[in-house]
Amino acid sequence: MMKVYDGSTTGGSTEMPAEQKKVGIAEFEVTTSGAVLTTSGLGSCIGVALYDGTAEVAGLVHVMLPTAENTDGNRAKFADTGVEVLVEAMEDRGADRRRITAKVAGGSDMLDFSENGSSIGSRNLDSVRETLATFSIPIEGEDVGGDHGRSLKLEAATGDLVVKSASQDSTTL
Template sequence: MTPPTSVGGRDVSGSPRRVNVGVGDLAVVDDDALLTTSGLGSCVAIAVVDHDAGVRGLLHAMLPSIDDADTSGLRSPRPGKYVDSGFDVMADAVADSGGSPDRLEASLIGGAEMLDLTAPVGPRNVSHARRVLADAGVPIVASDVGDGVGRTVLFRSDGAVVVRAADGFERTL
């Protein structure tokens, strides 16, 4: 028999469980799990928290809008791939977990200009994320966006967002 890897939301060492959010994915938790995502180049991460309910969500979106995507050949497009549809799904999941859209606060991370393109994706992701959050009435309380460096995000249970940049710099938002 294999020993358990987690008990009561913590791994067997006593550390909070780790929930890895992949590219084009999202996760919502209502315990002390550490939400993480890596590989943020031109992608953006939106971290939301309802402190009163203890509910947090993390989205790792690749592109600004599902409206601009050709999803005709897809049986079911991945909403987390896009800022707008990913945020909508995450906000619904937060509400389903007991959080309130009226109490959400957001941190915005990523959106780097990784390639020299005529229409860089990173700045468009950041701009669209700001618009989606404003339209939803969710204030952005912290951000670490732009530049030309990739990032990793650690979203702790206390609501703090730790950003590790590929250039070695680390900051807590």
């Protein structure tokens, strides 16, 4: 089942639908315009949605791997540096990390080839949680683990994160 997000309203409102911005794998986006930030294809990857309601700044990063071996490459690809670059970009747009809250989704074990130790999904999640803790950013909602993919919509105007899952109804964090 999927909810429809077509910008339609009831009660005769003439508001325009919010702009949508797609965040690809190993990418991030920050908005102050109330846009809807979307990402899909979250298996073992993690989507980290950050929100500062006072400054009206929201951001979304789609990370693939737990930790960066070095910082010469794409910082958004890794959980540790991806959260860091998103926080920095939000601060550049007026956010204050003391007001930022997080919502996290993904980290599935869809294709677990590990014979020993934790899967990529759970290691990604551990790294995201550790990095957010380093920044003292509380996690207000999670839809993580399992063995199914997810797609996300971060409604930047409200900070709501809508999670569409292959195995269940959409949920809002």
